[in-house]
Amino acid sequence: MKLIRPVLAVIVILAMLFAGALAALPYIVSTDSIRLHLAQNISAWTGYSVEIRQPPRMSFFPVFRASLSDVTVSKMGDANTPFMAAERIEVEMSPLDALFGRVAFTETRLINAHFALSEPVEDLPQFVNTLASSSGRLGLAIRQARNVTARKTDSDQQSDKQLQTMPFGRLVLENSSIGFTTRNTERQEQISKINASIDWPQTTSAATVKGKAAWHDETVDYNLNVAQPLLLLARGMSQMSAQITSKPLTISFDGRSNISENIFTEGAFSLSSPSLSESLHWVGLSSDASYSLRATADDAFSIETNVSATPLRIKLSDIVLNLNNMPAKGAAEIGFGKQRPVVTGTLAFQTLNAVSFFHTVTTLVTKVSEDEEAKNYGGYRYAPPRMIDTRLLNSADLDIRLSAQNASIGAAQMTGLAAALQIRDGQAIFDIGDAKAFKGSIQTSIKLSQTEDGxxxxxxxxxxxxxxxxxxxTALGLNDPILSGQGNLSVTAETSPQSLQSMLRNARGQISFTLNNGRMLGFDLNDFIVKMxxxxxFALQRRDKVSLDFKRLDVKASLGxxxxxxxxTKAETMQGALSLTGIIPLTDRSLALSGTLTLPQPAKEAADTPADSGQATPPAPVATPETTELTVTEPLFPPAENLHFFVGGSWDRPFISPSK
Incomplete structure (x- = not known):
C-alpha cells in the first residue's frame, strides 16, 4: 500500500507534465519555423521553388497538425507559371519531436491543389530529372540509385541493397486536379476531383497509390503498386501493376517499366469495355465536342495482349480480342510519330460480321440539338445515330488486314474471306479482296469520305x-426472287449516307449483270402475248409454277x-427476245418503261401445191447466156413480229399498256 502511493504520484505528475507540454506546444513550436521547414522539405524533395504566403494555423486534437494556405510550387526561376498551386496544405507532426525543437512531418495533405503540365509523357521525365538534380534528400537518393543501376548487371543481385534508405511518409490529395495538353491536338484537358493516397514508407520499400478521380464526367478508380519506386525514379526498371476501373472501360497491367526520357513499358495488358465507341469518345478520340455519345452495347469490346511500349510506338503481340462476340487473334502496332496515331496490324477471325466491324470503327457518336437532348430514344442517351459517321476519319490512320473462315455482310454469307480496312487522309476503305459467296466469288470495296463542303x-x-x-x-431481302441463273455482276456507285432517302436520291453510278441459261420465275410468256x-x-402478275427460260439476259443501268x-435490258429466249428501256424512280418505287417483244415468224414452205395432186411440177427455169436479169426469190424467214408496250405502276404492281 505504501508502494502504490508513490507510483500513483509519479503517474499523475507525468500526466500533468504531458498535458502541460501539449498546452505549451503553441509557444514552443514557432509557426514561422513550421512554415520554413515545410517550404524547405517540399523544395528538398522536389527541387522546385516553394512559396507559402500565409502563416500556418495550428491544431492539437485529435492530432498535432499545421495548416498552411495559399501555397505555390514553381520551377526554379519561373514563378509566373507554378507547377502546383494549393489552396491549403496540412501537415501532421510528431508532438514529441516538436517538444525537442524538431519538425518532422508524418503525413502531408494537399487540399484543392492544381497541377499544371504541358504534356504528361514529356513532363514526367523532366520532373524526375528535376527531383534527381535537387540538393534534398530525395535528390541525393535518386543520384545514388542511378550510380548503382549504372553498375548493375543481370547477375548482380546485391546491388539493390546498396540503395539509400530514408523515410518518405504518406501524401494525400483531396479534391485536387491536373491540367495538361494532349499530344498533337493541343487540346486542353483536366483530370478533376482527385482524391488519392500515396504510401511510400521508405525509399527502398514498395509504394502504392490508391484513389478516385473524374475525367470527362466519369468517375475513375485507380490502384498502382510499384515494387521499387526509387529504381524507377533512377531511370531503372521496376515491376509494377496497375488497375483502372470506370464505367466506359476497365484496364489492368502487370509488368515492368521505367520513366526515363525514353519511357519503356512491357508486360501483360488487358482492357474491356461495354461499348468501344463510348470508350474511344471518352478518352478523347472524337475531336468535335458538339457531338454527344451514344450509349449502346452493340460494340462490346475486350482485349488481352502482351504490350511493349515507348513514347512513339506501342507493339501488341499475342492479341486475343473479342468485338461484339466476334473473337479474333493477331498482332498490331500503334505509332505516334505523325500528326495522327497510325495503327497497323492483322486480325484473324473465326466468324466476322463485316457490317458490324466496319460500323464500329467508323461510327462513334451522333450529333444532337438542344431540343433532342431532352428526348428519350429508347436505348440511346440522346439522339439515334446517323447511318454512317465519318468523324473518326481524321482521328487516326489505320491499316488492318483481316481474315475470316466465315463472314457475313448483312444476309450474305461468305467463306475464306481476305479483307483490309484502311483509314488514311480522311478516307476509310474496306476492301474484300477475295471471298466465296452466292455459289461464286466476289470482290468488293466500300469507301467513306468527305466532300470539300463537308x-x-x-x-x-x-x-x-x-x-x-x-x-x-435473297440475300438482298427478296424472299421470292424473279431471276434464277448463273452469271456475273458489276456495281459501281456512290451516294450521301445521311439517311435512306438521301442515299437513294443522291445515288450515282453504273450497274450491269449478265445471266446465262437462266429462268424468269413467275412470268408466263404465252399468257403475256395473248393479253397483248x-x-x-392489264396488270402483270406472277404465276405459280411458271417460268420463262432464257439463253442470255443482259442488263445495264445507270444511277443518277x-x-x-x-x-x-434484253432477254433472249427460244420464243423470242424481250427488251426494256426507261427509268425507275428509286424514291417512290414507280415504273416508267417501254418494251418490245420480238416474236419470230414460222418459215414459209417453198411451194404451195401439194405433192400428191397428180400434176407434174414444172421445171425450174434454166439460165441462158441471153438472160439479163436474175430471178429474185421471196425469203424463207419473213420479218419478225414486234409487240410494243409501256410499263407503269409500281415495283410490286406493274401495269402493261400495249402500243403500236
Whole structure:
C-alpha cells in the first residue's frame, strides 16, 4: 500500500507534465519555423521553388497538425507559371519531436491543389530529372540509385541493397486536379476531383497509390503498386501493376517499366469495355465536342495482349480480342510519330460480321440539338445515330488486314474471306479482296469520305463472278426472287449516307449483270402475248409454277438524280427476245418503261401445191447466156413480229399498256 502511493504520484505528475507540454506546444513550436521547414522539405524533395504566403494555423486534437494556405510550387526561376498551386496544405507532426525543437512531418495533405503540365509523357521525365538534380534528400537518393543501376548487371543481385534508405511518409490529395495538353491536338484537358493516397514508407520499400478521380464526367478508380519506386525514379526498371476501373472501360497491367526520357513499358495488358465507341469518345478520340455519345452495347469490346511500349510506338503481340462476340487473334502496332496515331496490324477471325466491324470503327457518336437532348430514344442517351459517321476519319490512320473462315455482310454469307480496312487522309476503305459467296466469288470495296463542303460520302464497288442470282437476290431481302441463273455482276456507285432517302436520291453510278441459261420465275410468256393482242391494259402478275427460260439476259443501268435508267435490258429466249428501256424512280418505287417483244415468224414452205395432186411440177427455169436479169426469190424467214408496250405502276404492281 505504501508502494502504490508513490507510483500513483509519479503517474499523475507525468500526466500533468504531458498535458502541460501539449498546452505549451503553441509557444514552443514557432509557426514561422513550421512554415520554413515545410517550404524547405517540399523544395528538398522536389527541387522546385516553394512559396507559402500565409502563416500556418495550428491544431492539437485529435492530432498535432499545421495548416498552411495559399501555397505555390514553381520551377526554379519561373514563378509566373507554378507547377502546383494549393489552396491549403496540412501537415501532421510528431508532438514529441516538436517538444525537442524538431519538425518532422508524418503525413502531408494537399487540399484543392492544381497541377499544371504541358504534356504528361514529356513532363514526367523532366520532373524526375528535376527531383534527381535537387540538393534534398530525395535528390541525393535518386543520384545514388542511378550510380548503382549504372553498375548493375543481370547477375548482380546485391546491388539493390546498396540503395539509400530514408523515410518518405504518406501524401494525400483531396479534391485536387491536373491540367495538361494532349499530344498533337493541343487540346486542353483536366483530370478533376482527385482524391488519392500515396504510401511510400521508405525509399527502398514498395509504394502504392490508391484513389478516385473524374475525367470527362466519369468517375475513375485507380490502384498502382510499384515494387521499387526509387529504381524507377533512377531511370531503372521496376515491376509494377496497375488497375483502372470506370464505367466506359476497365484496364489492368502487370509488368515492368521505367520513366526515363525514353519511357519503356512491357508486360501483360488487358482492357474491356461495354461499348468501344463510348470508350474511344471518352478518352478523347472524337475531336468535335458538339457531338454527344451514344450509349449502346452493340460494340462490346475486350482485349488481352502482351504490350511493349515507348513514347512513339506501342507493339501488341499475342492479341486475343473479342468485338461484339466476334473473337479474333493477331498482332498490331500503334505509332505516334505523325500528326495522327497510325495503327497497323492483322486480325484473324473465326466468324466476322463485316457490317458490324466496319460500323464500329467508323461510327462513334451522333450529333444532337438542344431540343433532342431532352428526348428519350429508347436505348440511346440522346439522339439515334446517323447511318454512317465519318468523324473518326481524321482521328487516326489505320491499316488492318483481316481474315475470316466465315463472314457475313448483312444476309450474305461468305467463306475464306481476305479483307483490309484502311483509314488514311480522311478516307476509310474496306476492301474484300477475295471471298466465296452466292455459289461464286466476289470482290468488293466500300469507301467513306468527305466532300470539300463537308458532306459525308460513301462509294461501293462490287464485282461478282459465277454467282447464283437467286441466292444473291435473297440475300438482298427478296424472299421470292424473279431471276434464277448463273452469271456475273458489276456495281459501281456512290451516294450521301445521311439517311435512306438521301442515299437513294443522291445515288450515282453504273450497274450491269449478265445471266446465262437462266429462268424468269413467275412470268408466263404465252399468257403475256395473248393479253397483248386481246386486251388494251392489264396488270402483270406472277404465276405459280411458271417460268420463262432464257439463253442470255443482259442488263445495264445507270444511277443518277434519284432514278435508275435502264440503258440495256434484253432477254433472249427460244420464243423470242424481250427488251426494256426507261427509268425507275428509286424514291417512290414507280415504273416508267417501254418494251418490245420480238416474236419470230414460222418459215414459209417453198411451194404451195401439194405433192400428191397428180400434176407434174414444172421445171425450174434454166439460165441462158441471153438472160439479163436474175430471178429474185421471196425469203424463207419473213420479218419478225414486234409487240410494243409501256410499263407503269409500281415495283410490286406493274401495269402493261400495249402500243403500236
Amino acid at each position: 458532306q459525308d460520302n460513301i462509294g461501293v464497288r462490287l464485282n461478282a463472278a459465277n454467282i447464283d442470282s437467286a441466292v444473291f437476290l 393482242k386481246s386486251e388494251g391494259f 438524280d434519284g432514278v435508275a435508267t435502264l440503258e440495256t
